[in-house]
Amino acid sequence: MRFNQGAIVTVRIKCLQCAVRLIAPCGAVSHETANELARIVHRRRIAAGQILNNTANQAQTFSIIVKGVVKIVDEHTDGHAQIVGLQFPSEFVGRPYAESARYLAEAATDLEVCSFAGPAFENLMRVHPDLELNILKRTLNDLDQARQWMSLIARKTAEERVAGLLLFIAGKLQADDAEPSNAVAFDLPLSRTEFAECLNLRLETVSRQFAALKAEGIIKTNRRRALQVCDLAGLKARAQV
Amino acid sequence: MRFNQGAIVTVRIKCLQCAVRLIAPCGAVSHETANELARIVHRRRIAAGQILNNTANQAQTFSIIVKGVVKIVDEHTDGHAQIVGLQFPSEFVGRPYAESARYLAEAATDLEVCSFAGPAFENLMRVHPDLELNILKRTLNDLDQARQWMSLIARKTAEERVAGLLLFIAGKLQADDAEPSNAVAFDLPLSRTEFAECLNLRLETVSRQFAALKAEGIIKTNRRRALQVCDLAGLKARAQV
DNA sequence: CGATGACTTGACTGAGTTCAAAAGCTGTGG
DNA sequence: CCACAGCTTTTGAACTCAGTCAAGTCATCG
Structure with a gap:
């Protein structure tokens, strides 16, 4: 019993240091509820490409993202994949109250998550x-x-x-404390192929659009994934926002 | 007091006769909760084209559809409209816990709905x-x-x-008791223009596709909106499902 | 029955796809 | 440190499907 309590305290110290604590579900609830969550949480590291909601595994798992980006994917029978959403740090991944999730949750980047067994989490929701x-x-x-x-x-x-x-991605990855300046730099969490799968385009088309934006001085890229937005207003104009 | 109770009983008789009672939120809850809902409900008829969630009006309204179809519409600044969803009888329309809804809820057909004042409904959710x-x-x-x-x-x-x-529409409009036969007939709740707004196509393209499906004997149409699916399997094949 | 708006059909155009090949990263091992 | 393999990305050229513009036809309602 004492040992168990000790374990809980350890988890809670980790939680207090957690980057997403203030905005994630685990931090936005009452102290009592947070303690109950800490009792059943599993902190995990997941490599890019891994599936979070393994459909073969009977029991569902829910996760809160601490670090990294998750793709929500609709796999068509013909092998073509459609990305129907992205989830970012502090967000919740999983499908409560369903036998199995209808969409694949796949790590787009290396991940740090806090996971919960589905049934335990659903019980907790009922009580709290x-x-x-x-x-x-x-x-x-x-x-x-x-x-x-x-x-x-x-x-x-x-x-x-x-x-x-x-x-959209720039808005999500920009640190909340940063003022929305005219220049933003970040690492793209998606390959050109994945970009195309988000937007219902071919990867060649995405590549050509990147080239056009670079030519116009609106963005800069190097090392494939690193991206810098040089002209935010220009980008908004192209997006018709 | 007594008068008030009388009114409630009247509402509840209506409810007991209601076509969607068994599957709508108002019928899927405890007797006590159902009574509370009956106390604040307003049954309304709404003409096709009317907006359910008037943004000018400060207070939000939530509705349960009894009869008809509602379009969820994203109005772009350039006047182009994108239909991002449809809601059918027994379904809930509205956006709890937001200042104002981000999307227009517009009657696609003439409607019968049960409406609730937003704040009252949210309070009820908290208590029940x-x-x-x-x-x-x-x-x-x-x-x-x-x-x-x-x-x-x-x-x-x-x-x-x-x-x-x-x-999708056939599946929703088909009576639940009907076996999924090879022939289905119903009235389309959408014009060609609205069809196009759903699918990100032009209305001419939609019209041409209808013509092609008719030529192949997969559907029949008359009186514009009346539709008959003659070859359900064929339709599924074209949809790649 | 005629006016009005919704739908259909036709001809042409163009943005994005497709197929193909070259160029650029990244990591490994000699 | 370089060379190479294996990958992603970029670039090129021809094609195709849906968009655009225009002119019809058809329901529906007053």
Whole structure:
């Protein structure tokens, strides 16, 4: 018993140091609920490309992202994949109240996550309405965001789509404390192929749009993934926002 | 007091006769919660084209659809509209826990709905966790469906998109008791223009796809909106499902 | 029955796809 | 440190499907 309590305290110290504590579900609930969550949490590192919600495994797992980016993927029967969303640090990944998730959650980058066994988490929601309310609000936000994503895919030109997705990712990866300056730099969490899978384009088209944006001095790239937005206003103009 | 109770009983008789009672949120909760809902409900008729969530009006309204179809619309600044979802009888329309809804909810057909004042409904959710749980489950379903819709928009050819949307609508409008036979008939809730707004196509393209499906004997149309699916398997094949 | 708006059909154009090949990173081992 | 293999990305050229513009046809309603 004493040993068990000790373990809990250890977890809670980790939690207090956690980068996403203040905005993640685990930190936005009552002290009591947070303690209960700490009791069942598993902190894990996951390599890029790994699947979070293994469908073969009967029991569902839910995760809170501490570090990295997760792709939500719809795999078509013909092998073509459509990325239907991205999840960023502090966000919740998983599908409560379903036998199995309809979409693959795949690590786009190396990940640090806090995971919970599905049934245990669902029980906790039932006992602690503040946790349930938090998940409800998150899901409502995810729904709004899914529809925003849809409108992105539905934009007319390839230029608008690519610029729009770059803006979306820049907004998510920019540290909250940074003022929205005219220059932003970050590492893209997605390959050209994945970019294309987000926007319903071919990778060649995405590459050409990147080239055009570079030629116009709106972005700079090097080492494949490193990206710098030089002209944020120009990017917004291309995205028609 | 007595008068008030009388009013409640009247409402509840209506509810007991209601077509969607068994599957709508108001019927899937405890007797006590259902009574509380009946106390604040307003049954309304709404004409096609009317907006349900008037943004000018400060207070949000939530609705349960009894009859008809609602479009969820993203209005771009350039006047172009993107339909990001459809809601059918028994489904919930509205955006709890937000100042104002980000998307227009517009009657696609004439409607019968049960409406609730936003704040009153949110209070009820707080007091009755079973209602909150029901709305959470519905929102999770809506999220899955939004992503399914996204995959529809993202299909390669116009033929796949049109066939896919026809299948989706057929599935929703088919009475639950009907066996999934090879022939289905119903009235389209959308104009060609709205079809195009769903699928990110032009109305001419939609029209041409309808013509092609008719020529192949897969569907029949008359009186513009009336539609009959003659070859369900063929339709599924075109939709690549 | 005629006016109005919704739908259909036709011809042409163009953005994005497709196929193909070259160039550029990245990591490994000699 | 360089050379090489294996990959991703870029660039090129031809093609194709949906978009655009325009002119019809058809329901529906007053």
